[in-house]
Amino acid sequence: xxxxxxxxxxxxxxxxxxxxxxxxxxxxxxxxxxxxxxxxxxxxxxxxxxxxxxxxxxxxxxxxxxxxxxxxxxxxxxxxxxxxxxxxxxxxxxxxxxxxxxxxxxxxxxxxxxxxxxxxxxxxxxxxxxxxxxxxxxxxxxxxxxxxxxxxxxxxxxxxxxxxxxxxxxxxxxxxxxxxxxxxxxxxxxxxxxxxxxxxxxxxxxxxxxxxxxxxxxxxxxxxxxxxxxxxxxxxxxxxxxxxxxxxxxxxxxxxxxxxxxxx
Numbered sequence: 071x072x073x074x075x076x077x078x079x080x081x082x083x084x085x086x087x088x089x090x091x092x093x094x095x096x097x098x099x100x101x102x103x104x105x106x107x108x109x110x111x112x113x114x115x116x117x118x119x120x121x122x123x124x125x126x127x128x129x130x131x132x133x134x135x136x137x138x139x140x141x142x143x144x145x146x147x148x149x150x151x152x153x154x155x156x157x158x159x160x161x162x163x164x165x166x167x168x169x170x171x172x173x174x175x176x177x178x179x180x181x182x183x184x185x186x187x188x189x190x191x192x193x194x195x196x197x198x199x200x201x202x203x204x205x206x207x208x209x210x211x212x213x214x215x216x217x218x219x220x221x222x223x224x225x226x227x228x229x230x231x232x233x234x235x236x237x238x239x240x241x242x243x244x245x246x247x248x249x250x251x252x253x254x255x256x257x258x259x260x261x262x263x264x265x266x267x268x269x270x271x272x273x274x275x276x277x278x279x280x281x282x283x284x285x286x287x288x289x290x291x292x293x294x295x296x297x298x299x300x301x302x303x304x305x306x307x308x309x310x311x312x313x314x315x316x317x318x319x320x321x322x323x324x325x326x327x328x329x330x331x332x333x334x
C-alpha cells in the first residue's frame with residue numbers, strides 16, 4: 071500500500087493538468103472505487119471544470135477544482151495517478167480519466183481498494199482540518215508523541231506505528247524502518263520502553279518521515295542502501311549494520327522484518 075511519500079509523488083503526477091479544462095470524463099461507475107459517491111454527479115461536476123490545486127495528508131489526496139468542487143482520492147493498495155497521452159488507449163483498470171489539452175489525467179487501481187470522493191464546498195472541506203496531526207507537523211513534538219505512547223501501552227509497537235489516527239501515512243516499510251533505526255524490536259510493547267528508548271523512537275519517527283520525503287516523494291526513488299528498506303523485501307536479506315541475516319514474521323497481521331542482533 072502506498073505510504074505518505076508515495077502518495078505525495080502520485081499527487082504531483084497530475085500537476086501538468088492544472089488550469090486545463092476538463093473536456094470530458096470517463097469512469098467505470100460499477101467498480102468499488104466509487105462506493106461512496108454518485109458517479110453520474112461526479113462526472114457532471116468534473117466536466118467543464120478546471121483543476122486548480124492539490125494537497126495530501128497521510129495516505130489521502132485532495133484536489134481542488136473551480137466551482138466549489140473538491141475531488142478526494144485514496145489509493146488503497148494498488149492505486150496510482152498518471153497521465154496518458156491522447157493517442158494512448160485507456161486501460162482496463164483506469165477507473166477515472168479526465169481528458170484535458172495535455173492528455174488524460176488517470177486514476178488507475180487494479181484491486182479497487184482505492185476510493186474516489188466528491189466534496190462540494192466554497193472552502194476546504196471541514197473534515198480535512200479535523201484529520202490527525204502528521205508526523206511532519208511542527209506540532210508533532212515529543213510531548214505529543216509521548217501522549218500517544220501513554221495511551222497505547224499494550225500491544226506490539228509495530229501495530230501502534232500503523233495506527234493511522236496516530237501516525238497518518240506511515241505504512242509497513244516505514245514502521246519497520248523506524249523500529250530498526252531506533253534499535254527496538256517490533257514485538258515489544260510501549261510500556262516496556264525506557265525514557266531514552268522513547269526519545270530514540272521519536273527521533274527515528276521524524277528521521278524516517280523526513281528521509282521518505284527527501285528520497286521517495288520527488289521521483290519514487292528508493293532510500294539509500296544504508297537503510298533497512300533496501301534489504302527487507304526478500305528472505306535472506308542482510309542487516310546493513312551487523313551483516314547478519316534479517317528476521318521476519320507476521321506481527322499485528324503484517325509481515326515484519328527486523329534485525330535480531332541490532333534491535334532489542
